[in-house]
Amino acid sequence: MTKRPYENSRLAKYIERRVLELKPVKSQFQIARDAGFPNPNMVTMIKNGTSKLALDRVPSMANALECDPAFLMRLSMEQAFGSIAAKAMIEIFGQPVTKNEQGWMQEIREASDHTDPRITNRSRAAIRAIFGK
């Protein structure tokens, strides 16, 4: 039986989803080629959790998957070191901020007229409502 040590990682699930989303415009073979994998089966192996995504492959893989490199790096660190170790690394080296998160920060700055508002219980409740939680 094939061992799949990374099967339940958030990265494996995310890559599986992106490959599926890109299917109408890009084959898995093309994704592997764009990411620079000599072996096109590598994407399948990452997707099904047989293999992990090497950290040095994150930029080209993010480009191939047309996703945010900071987000993919966060998931890759989690997969490579485990969630607790990844948190420790992030605490020391800083959090990779995705383009979407930068978008949210920009909206919060504009909406608050650049007053750097604290997040209050009231704003937490309102944000929950925005996301239907």
Add this chain to the structure above:
Amino acid sequence: MKEQQDILTENERAWLRFLRDITEGKDPGPTLRQVQLLRRICKRQ
């Protein structure tokens, strides 16, 4: 990556942590509807 972190204020980092929790790390971008609601919240504060 570190530079991006440094330009965020402590309050902004708190907003970011909360957004990540609430979206379960799915990294959604802000939609027009969400931005409209956000502006309404900020006006009330």
